[in-house]
Structures are given as structure tokens and as C-alpha cells.
Amino acid sequence: MSTVVLDHITKHYDQGKVLAVNDVSLQVGAGELFGLIGPDGAGKTSLFRILTTLLLPDKGQASVLGYDCVKDYRQIRNRIGYMPGKFSLYQDLTVKENLDFFATLFGSSINENYALIKDIYEQIKPFNDRRAGKLSGGMKQKLALCCALIHKPEVLFLDEPTTGVDVVSRKEFWQMLKNLKQQGITILVSTPYMDEAVLCEKIALIQGGNILSVDTPDGIRSKFPVPLYAIRSDNIYQLLTALRKEPGVDSSYAFGESIHITLNEQQTNMAAIQQSMVAKGHTQLSMEQIQPGIEDSFIRLMNQAQPAIAWQRK
Ligand SMILES: Nc1ncnc2c1ncn2[C@@H]1O[C@H](COP(=O)(O)OP(=O)(O)OP(=O)(O)O)[C@@H](O)[C@H]1O
Numbered sequence: 001m002s003t004v005v006l007d008h009i010t011k012h013y014d015q016g017k018v019l020a021v022n023d024v025s026l027q028v029g030a031g032e033l034f035g036l037i038g039p040d041g042a043g044k045t046s047l048f049r050i051l052t053t054l055l056l057p058d059k060g061q062a063s064v065l066g067y068d069c070v071k072d073y074r075q076i077r078n079r080i081g082y083m084p085g086k087f088s089l090y091q092d093l094t095v096k097e098n099l100d101f102f103a104t105l106f107g108s109s110i111n112e113n114y115a116l117i118k119d120i121y122e123q124i125k126p127f128n129d130r131r132a133g134k135l136s137g138g139m140k141q142k143l144a145l146c147c148a149l150i151h152k153p154e155v156l157f158l159d160e161p162t163t164g165v166d167v168v169s170r171k172e173f174w175q176m177l178k179n180l181k182q183q184g185i186t187i188l189v190s191t192p193y194m195d196e197a198v199l200c201e202k203i204a205l206i207q208g209g210n211i212l213s214v215d216t217p218d219g220i221r222s223k224f225p226v227p228l229y230a231i232r233s234d235n236i237y238q239l240l241t242a243l244r245k246e247p248g249v250d251s252s253y254a255f256g257e258s259i260h261i262t263l264n265e266q267q268t269n270m271a272a273i274q275q276s277m278v279a280k281g282h283t284q285l286s287m288e289q290i291q292p293g294i295e296d297s298f299i300r301l302m303n304q305a306q307p308a309i310a311w312q313r314k
Contacts, residue, residue, distance in 0.1 A: 001066060002027035003155060003186045004034075004051060009060035011046050011209075020046040022209040023060070028188060028202075033181045035200030036190040037294070043209040044190035045085055048159045051188070052082045064155055078106070081153035083144045085160040085190075091133030095124055095143055098132050099150060106151030116183065117146045120176055138169030145176065156180065158189040162196065174199045194295040205298050212301040217294055224292035224300065226250075229270055230258040231287040233277070242280055248273055253299060260296060 004027065011021040021043045028034045036044050049055035050062055053073035062069040067076045089098045096110075099121070103109050114121075124142050127135065132143060141161055148156060158177075162170040174196065181187055189200070197203050198217045205212040205220065213220055233239040240259050243252040248268035252261040263273070270287055277285055292300075 003030045003032070003065055004028035004188060005061075005063045006047065006051070007061045009047070009050060009057045009062055011043075011050065011055070011057050020209050021050070021057070024206075024209070024211050025060075026204050026211060026214050028186060031181065031184055031186055033177060033187045033189070033199075033201045035197055035203040036188065036206055037192075037194065037197045037200075037203050037298070038190075038206035039192050041208075042192075042206045044206060045159055046209075047206075048082070048084075048157050048188070048190065052080060052157055053077060078151075079154045081148035081151070081156045083148040083156075083158045083161055085163065087132075087140050087144060089132045089140070089144055089147060092131055094129050094131055095135070096128040098143060099146055102147040103150045108151045110150065113150055113152045116152055116180075117149050119179060120149075121146050137165050138172070141165055141169065141173060142176075145173075149180070153185065155186045155188070158187065160190050160192065162191060162193065170196070194293070194298060197294040203294070205294075205301060207298075207302050207305065210305060212298070212305060220294060220297050221292050224297050226262050227289055228292045228296055229261050229263075229287055230255070230290045231261060231273075231277075231285065232258045233282045233286075234284040235282070239277065239282055239285075242277060242282065243273075246273060246276060248276075251300070251303065255295070260290075262300075 006024050006026050009021055009024045012019055024047065036047065038044055046055065050057050051064055051069060053069050053076050056070060064076045065079055069076060090101065093101065099110055120142050124139050127139060132140065135143060162173055165173065177187055177189065200217065202216055203220065204214045231239065236254065236257070236259060240252060240254055243249050243259060243261055248264050250262045250264040252259055274285060274287060
């Protein structure tokens, strides 16, 4: 039996005017580290709030640990930990007071489940008497994780835990998640950062309330259906403009310091594109075939699903 099940879940807001989640079905296995990957407004928070029993779906069924998210909300709340996207601890309470408070809510104590939070808590313990509102972003995130873990949940929901957190703290955070997974906790984490997708065992790409694909990160990359090329010149902007007018080019988008392109037809080859760009005056051209990353897969799936929406990188 899967630990988390979403079965044709749909959610609207504003009396049906805003479609936040559109007929989403997916399953998360016991002990899995599962990532929900998508940009702002994709529907990640809505799905997390449905699974944590804080929001009712319009249609469909959801369950966690075999309990129905609508009927059995009490059982679910006792067994899960939830770290919302926005810092939701008491800013005026100290680190220790916040932890004590959340432990007491669940009839537990810091000592009772100390082993579970030890590695994380010890990093913020020197600031035990500091008010939560005065902590740095990385420390707030660690405190929030400790509070979500203090009652030893079986399933952990982390909504964009690394958004706005510096790169070093992000790395540390993912290491903490791996350690928690080794202790048998099922973890669902959402993120808008494509580079974090590869740190999950399995991911769902979500956009506009629709699931675009569910697979392992390697599985998603391997489904990229056509060759992908990276092309550079000494003027990327002009090159992108020219490539977009080139009949043989199917898709093109700026990606770091190069442009990623796919070709329209099998007959078109990169040599022909290169010749055309040279003829148009582009200099210092270099091009190579590359392995698609998760972001390339996401862009392709998103354009297939909704050609009009351009991907906005966070
Ligand atoms: N309470 C609400 N009332 C109206 N619309 C809402 C409400 N909450 C979310 N939405 C809309 O529903 C859609 C999905 O939002 P949701 O917060 O679930 O996405 P998200 O992927 O978590 O994005 P973000 O990181 O920006 O929160 C968005 O278009 C959002 O504007």
C-alpha cells in the first residue's frame, strides 16, 4: 500500500474561477523521498494543504498512511509533520520555547524524541534563548524542521523548505533530509529549484495545477524524445533572436551562458544551423550535443502542455 495517495484531486479557489489543482493522481511509497517540482503558482501548496488535512478538495480522494484526508483528519494530524512554505513558528518565542510548545501540543517532550532531531537541533542549540524572529533564514529553517519532527511523524511534508535560503544551507538541508529518510520517514518536499529535483528518489513535475510527469529524475531525463544541443556565440542575445527565426529550429531558450535548442525535423542537422548562423554574421560559434537535464525536460513538457506560458526561472 502506498503511504500517500492522490486520486483525481481537483481544487478551485474564488468560487471556481481559479483552478489550482487539476485532476491530480499520484502515489508515494513508504520511506520514499518524493519531490513536487514546479514554479510559483503550480499548485504545490494546495496539494500539501489537502494532504495535511488543512484544505478540502473539490473532487477526488486523498489518503495518508491509509487514512482518508477528509474523514480521518485526526489520525493523519497525529502522524504527520508539516513545515509550511511561510515561516509559521512563533516569532516572539525563543528557539527552546517554540520546540517545547510544539512537543507539548503532541503530548511529547524534547527529550522523548531527541534522537530524531539531535543532529539538526545541535546546530541551533547555541541560540536556544534567541527569539525565532531574530534567527537567520537557515536557522529558522532548521528550527521549523525540528518543530515538524518533534512528535516523531511517520510522514513529513516540507513545502518549499529551501526557498530564499543560501546555497550552503540548502545543501545542508538536503543532507538532513537524507538522514531522516534513513530513519524510515516518508518525505514529500516541494521546490521550485530544478537542481534539487535530482536529490529526490522520485519526482512529480507540476505546472498550472497539472502533473506533467512522475518518475525518477533519471527516468524523466531519459524520456527526452529528441537530441538536445547547446550553442554559444559572442552575442547570445542576437543568436537567440536569430535561432528563433530559423525554420529548422523547433525550440530554443537561454540556459546559463548558452542556448539550448532542439531541431524541427530529422533531416535538419546542426551543421546546417551552424552554416546559417555563420552566414548571418554570428561569430565564435560553438555547439555540441548535450544530455538533457530536468529543467530541459520540464520546459519541453510545459511547452507541450501549455505553449503560451513561458517558464519563469526563480
Ligand atoms: N486562497 C486562495 N485564493 C485564491 N487563489 C489561490 C489561493 N491560494 C492559491 N491560489 C491560487 O492557486 C494557484 C495554485 O497556488 P499554490 O499556492 O497551490 O501554488 P504553489 O505551487 O504552492 O505556488 P507558490 O509557491 O507561489 O505558493 C495559484 O494560481 C494561486 O494564485
